[in-house]
Amino acid sequence: MTLLALYRDQWMNSVLIASSLNINPVLVRRELTLLKKGNLIESKEGKNGGVRLIKDPNTILLSDIFNLAKGEETVLSLSKNTPNPSCRVGKQINENLMLIMKTIDDSIINTLKLKTLEEFKNKF
Amino acid sequence: MTLLALYRDQWMNSVLIASSLNINPVLVRRELTLLKKGNLIESKEGKNGGVRLIKDPNTILLSDIFNLAKGEETVLSLSKNTPNPSCRVGKQINENLMLIMKTIDDSIINTLKLKTLEEFKNKF
């Protein structure tokens, strides 16, 4: 997103972005799909295609990006937590932990609401 | 820690705790080592040994536990991030992300400072 904000006038392709991140272009395209569904970027197929921001970076909060990237999960995951249901604590722990994790996610989101992509971009 | 708070009068052993968590006792003992270094618990070796809280659960904040469990890392990790140093963004991104991640960690810790182990324990 920093790259897209810096080069707003250009269609940036997944190979270029992947080269900056030093990861595989397919991973980049997968992530861009999420950002596109969230209406932060648009894409153009075909030769000289790529992606670019739809919105002014001043109106994009880091929390917007975070929310799209994170999906429905909480940051601290319970996916591998399968406590013993015959234990007084185990049988209830996940619902109680989930409440805390939602609180944590909220605090992260509130922190990231204070930062715009424009501000972040200007550090480069 | 919930178990230890509920059964403060007993030495709780790693097999029992592991059975509640439904994980391997060795993992439990490794994690208990961190909590012990942080002076939240004490351990007793030998037969009928185990671990127990040192402090009153009213004086243990969830942030205390979180800090010990998390170690020196930030919650959102950069460990696999090796961006392209010949890219204007890539060469600087990790230091800028790290600043944000420290801010995020701070906000999580502040959230967890508002909750005591005693309060959490009382949900069970």
Place this chain on the structure above:
DNA sequence: TATAACTGTAATTTAAATTATTACAGTACA
């Protein structure tokens, strides 16, 4: 004082999750 039941920790194996790769249909430009 021997045995059983623990902690503490290292080394290794196994399983799970992540990332990379390959492949290809579809689209747009020149």
Place this chain on the structure above:
DNA sequence: TGTACTGTAATAATTTAAATTACAGTTATA
């Protein structure tokens, strides 16, 4: 009509996390 892209699925390779095994050291107690 060829080239360079997106979009997406399937699979392979790699990395990380967890489980397992092992064992030295400690303590209670029969």
